[in-house]
Amino acid sequence: MNLKNCIAFLLLSLINTSAFAQSESRNWNGKKCAVVLTYDDALNIHLDKVIPMLNSYQFKGTFYLIGNSPVVSKRIPEWRIAAKQGHELGNHTLNHPCDGSLPGRGFVTTETDLSKYTVPRAINEIRITNTLLNAIDGKTERTFAYPCGDLTIKDTLYYNALKTDFVAARGVSSGYANMKDVDFSNVNSFFQNGSTAEQMIAQIEEAEKKGSFIVFLFHGVGGEHALNIDLEEHRKLLEYLKKRKKDIWTAPMIEVAKYIRENQNK
Structure with missing residues (x-):
């Protein structure tokens, strides 16, 4: 083997070794990547269908509750049971205010106009x-989710005054972040509406390929919301995650956020 071929062989070996090491990286609680399942707006379907389905697969989700929702006030005992089962109750504000000055925001009322x-x-x-949620689940650590993904009131990032109140805040912008680059004031998420299990699985596999994590953002699952995925597609997603438990860590937002904080600078 001449010198030129020898150098080429060594470079190829190094590239293959690096790729193998990356694909086998287990930086996510001993797994190749992490998956977070989040559900917004405190819907009946979450209590009636989603939580029982998650329980059947032994997965825990994060449910971002609107404080003044009747599905919260009328079903507090059931949310309390869900929390005891290990599901996270997150803060999705009291009234779900969104910026009504933005295009396509005809659904925003005068009372819920963040602007x-x-x-x-x-x-x-x-x-x-937070006080209400503490009365339900007794917990003092929590994560937050921005209604409509709106970060500002006029020009002010209002969450800046709340950073010590929460472990992290989930946004609505998609993307695969390296652990060291995670922005805890605006954690990326992948919004789902009409998605198939195949599409969601492809997103997980991309996160795994990049050695990253993925946060799913659901509203309706089998109905009750204009933003919806089919219940059977959701079940197929959980079936995939169950089969991949050896390599994929599925956990609530607060657990994954705390893990990132603890390991971000290692």
């Missing part, structure tokens, strides 16, 4: 919701 809020009002309502 008409003051920052102190937003902070106060979010902290009231």
Whole structure:
């Protein structure tokens, strides 16, 4: 073997070794990647269908509750049971305010228009919701989810005043972040509407390929919301995650966020 061929062989070996090491990396609690299943808006379907399905596969989800939702006030004992089973109850504000000044926001009412809020009002309502959630599950650590993904009131990032109240805040922008680059004030998520299990599995496999994690953002699962995925597609997703438990860590948002914080600078 001449010198040129020898150098080429060594370079190829190094590349293959690096690729193998990356594919076999187990930085996510001993797994190749992490998956977080989040469900927004406190829907009846979450209690009636989603949580029983998650329990049957022994997975735990994160449910972002709207404080003033009747599905919260009328079903507190069931949410309390869900929390005891290991599901996370996250903060999705008191009134789910969204910025009504943005295009396509005809659904926003005068009372729930974030553009008409003051920052102190937003902070106060979010902290009231934390108090409510604490009364349900007894927990003091929690994560937050921005309604409609809106980060600002006028030009102010209102979450900046809440960073010590939460472990992390989930946004709505998709993307696969390296552990060291995770922004805890706006954690990426993959919004699902009409998605098939095949499409969602492909997103997981991309996260695994990149050695990253993925947060799924669901609303309706089998109905009750205009943003919806089919219940059977959701079941197929869980079936896949069950088969891949050796390599994929599925856990609530708070567990994954805390793990990232603990390991981000290692």
